[in-house]
Amino acid sequence: MKYVFATLAGILVGAAIAVAVLFYNPLTEVREASAEESWTLAYDFPGGSTLALTHAGQFGLPHIPADVGPLWEAAIANVVLNVLVLEDENGAPRALASRVSVPSQETDLLLQGFLVSEHWLITIPGQGTLFVDGENNLWPFIKESLIPVKYLQQDWHGPMRYPVTIGPRSNRSAEVIGVSGAFAGSRGSARETYDLRRFSAALGIEALRGTLEVTLEENAGADAVEAELAAEPNTPLAAASQ
Amino acid sequence: MRRLFILALFVGFAGTLAGAHYLPWVSHERLSSQTSVIANGGRAESFVIRLPADRIETVALDGSASPAATFAAALGAQGPQLEHFKIRDRTGNVIGIATRHWAEAADGATTTWALVFPARGAIVLAHSGEARDAVEAALQDRGHTAGSQWDGEVTVALIDDAATTRSVVGLREFAGLDVRYTEAWNITGIDEQGEIRGTIELDTVSRRGG
Numbered sequence: 001m002k003y004v005f006a007t008l009a010g011i012l013v014g015a016a017i018a019v020a021v022l023f024y025n026p027l028t029e030v031r032e033a034s035a036e037e038s039w040t041l042a043y044d045f046p047g048g049s050t051l052a053l054t055h056a057g058q059f060g061l062p063h064i065p066a067d068v069g070p071l072w073e074a075a076i077a078n079v080v081l082n083v084l085v086l087e088d089e090n091g092a093p094r095a096l097a098s099r100v101s102v103p104s105q106e107t108d109l110l111l112q113g114f115l116v117s118e119h120w121l122i123t124i125p126g127q128g129t130l131f132v133d134g135e136n137n138l139w140p141f142i143k144e145s146l147i148p149v150k151y152l153q154q155d156w157h158g159p160m161r162y163p164v165t166i167g168p169r170s171n172r173s174a175e176v177i178g179v180s181g182a183f184a185g186s187r188g189s190a191r192e193t194y195d196l197r198r199f200s201a202a203l204g205i206e207a208l209r210g211t212l213e214v215t216l217e218e219n220a221g222a223d224a225v226e227a228e229l230a231a232e233p234n235t236p237l238a239a240a241s242q
Numbered sequence: 243m244r245r246l247f248i249l250a251l252f253v254g255f256a257g258t259l260a261g262a263h264y265l266p267w268v269s270h271e272r273l274s275s276q277t278s279v280i281a282n283g284g285r286a287e288s289f290v291i292r293l294p295a296d297r298i299e300t301v302a303l304d305g306s307a308s309p310a311a312t313f314a315a316a317l318g319a320q321g322p323q324l325e326h327f328k329i330r331d332r333t334g335n336v337i338g339i340a341t342r343h344w345a346e347a348a349d350g351a352t353t354t355w356a357l358v359f360p361a362r363g364a365i366v367l368a369h370s371g372e373a374r375d376a377v378e379a380a381l382q383d384r385g386h387t388a389g390s391q392w393d394g395e396v397t398v399a400l401i402d403d404a405a406t407t408r409s410v411v412g413l414r415e416f417a418g419l420d421v422r423y424t425e426a427w428n429i430t431g432i433d434e435q436g437e438i439r440g441t442i443e444l445d446t447v448s449r450r451g452g
Contacts, residue, residue, distance in 0.1 A: 006243050010250025011257075018258030049309050052300035052326065065307065068299050073328065073336035074271040079360055081326060081339055083300050085310040093313035096303070096324055098341040100358040105269065109262035119364050119413075121356045123322045123345045129354050131366045133413060177411050179354050179368050181347025 028113035028139045030163050030172075038215040041086035041095055041122070045208040051096075052083035060204040078103050086122065086212070097122040104135060112166070113139030118174070118192070120212070128181020132190050132212070134174030135167035141194065149201050162194040176214055188216035272361035276332040284449040289357065291327045291340065291442040298326040298339075319374075320346060327442070329357060338362075340444075344371050353400070354410070355423075355444070363414025365421050367446075369407045372400045377427055377438075392432040401425040404447060419448040 022028075043049035046062055053064040056077040063070065071079050079102050086095040097120055104115035120132035141162050148154040166172045169189055178186035191213045198206035277287045291297075301307045303321065304314035314321060322345035329340040338359035345352060351371030358364045373379070377398050378388075386392040401407060404422035412419045429440040 002243065003246055006247045007250040010247040010252075011254035014251035014254025014256070015258040016254075017251075018255045018262070021259065022262055044309075047309075050301075051303065051308070051324075052298060054298060065299060065301050071328070071339070075273060075335070075337045076328065076339060076360060078268070078270060079339055079358070081298060083324065083326065085303075085308075085313060093310040096322060096343075098324060098326060098343070098356070100339050100341065100356070100364075102270075102358065102360045103268040105266070107267040109267065110259055111263060114267070119356060119358050121341050121343050121354060121366070123324070123343045123354075125317050125322055125345065126320060126347060128347045129343050129345055129352060129368075131354075131356060131410060133364075133411070177366070179366065179410050180345065180352035181349060184349070 022109055023143050025110070027111050028109070028137065030113075030137050030140055030166055038213040040089050040211050040213050041097075042089075042091075042209060042211045043084045043086050043097075045082070045210055046205060049084045049086070050082065051085060052081065055080040095122050095124045106135070109139065113137035114142055115166075124181075126181075128183040129179040130183050130214070131177045131179055132174050132214075133168065133177070134165050134190060134192060136164040136192060137166045138162075138164060140164075141196070145196060145199050146204075149199060150204065153201060156199045158196055158199055160196045160199075162196065163191065164194055165191045176216065178216070183216070186216050188214060190214045270361040273331065273335050273337055275362070280447060284447045287446050287448070288332045289340070289444040289446070290330045290332065290334070291444075292330065292334075293440050293442065294437045296328040296330070296336075297437075298328065300324070300326065322346070323374075329444075344374075346371070346374075353425075357444075359415075363412065363416045365412045365416045365419075365446075366410040367407060367421060367423050368410050369401050369423075369425075376400060377429070381429065381432065386432055388436070389434065391434050394429075394431065396429050398427040398429065399424070400427060404445075416448070418450060420451050421446050421448045423447075 046053060050064045052068055054068045054071055055061060056071050079100060082099045084097045085093050086097050088094040100119045102117045104117045107115045116136045116138055118134040118136055123129045145160060149156045165174050169175055173189035173191050176188035176190050178184050193211050195209040200206055277285045280286045304311055322343055325342040327340045328336045329338045331337050338357055341356040343354045353369050353371040355367045380396060380398040384394055384396050401424050404424050407422045409421040423444050423446045426443045429438055431439040
């Protein structure tokens, strides 16, 4: 009997040490990196900037609008669709975005973290459309906010900042591909950051400010857009939307 | 006994880490791809959207619940049109999410489709956009008036020459493929709220070398 107890105790202690290693594993941390010449598109989540938010219902997120159909079919049950109005650095609405988030099959809690593939289609009215393919690591958010607050009933020690993008580019940024207008043919990178401002056990994410830092490479049209987006809000579109 | 404890501790430690590394933490339902090989090479696959069931509603940008009604007012008639759908394979099973952005820029209008299939990857397709409200215009030609019910049958081929389309990017299973497509709206009716009944069919042909 004591051998059985020693075996079980050993396995449990070993597993507990492994869980601690996973929690404090530096391999799954995401370090913040800043692009030098980038422009920023920002949004408030889950409300604020949202034109639509739908999923299968298992994420504790609201449905917006309330009567939007859930994504209940088996093949899309893990997907979150979020349609957003994105703001520029001055807080003026500048773009419309459709974001499809899919938990990644590359998720590896030891070496990578909990990965989510992010597919953004972003249209800046009058200027063109971009596609952004990103890989985000939500493990720091899960272990620092979700598990302690939601499942261990601890107080939340926020606000918290999570630079989440880790790929798929080798410099740990998302891939940006210009589709049309001034962006046609251009490529670039993007990094997303979550500023989690309010989080509770009952409601989960109550207030989050997300920012997408976009950098485009070698495209004259895109340079002009970057310059406009980086400028003070005195462009006709920005002024009209104030 | 001490040795047994240490051995078990090692097993628990290594087993947990191995599980964290090797377990498939995420898996998506994978249905068989309804593809066929075409005579001159390449792979054909059709995607279907059934309206109104597959349309994913959004808050109207210019509506009272919109987070950016002033933005919509500033855009006016120049604003882009965003649509979102569940997308099905040829047998009618939902297999992904489709996003359609129609937008005007200095070089003209462009329609962009982003098709995301969780178990397979994603493709982004683009084409010189149709005229604004082309579907509505086709319906008006068949006698439909705004705000009224309409029954009938009309096929609006928004893109009937796949050679004019382009494949922007393919991810995972679609990586490296040049995907061309045609787009047809087969409409069988409209209700008083303007909701379309019918199907949208995207017929794609994929070839290596995209």
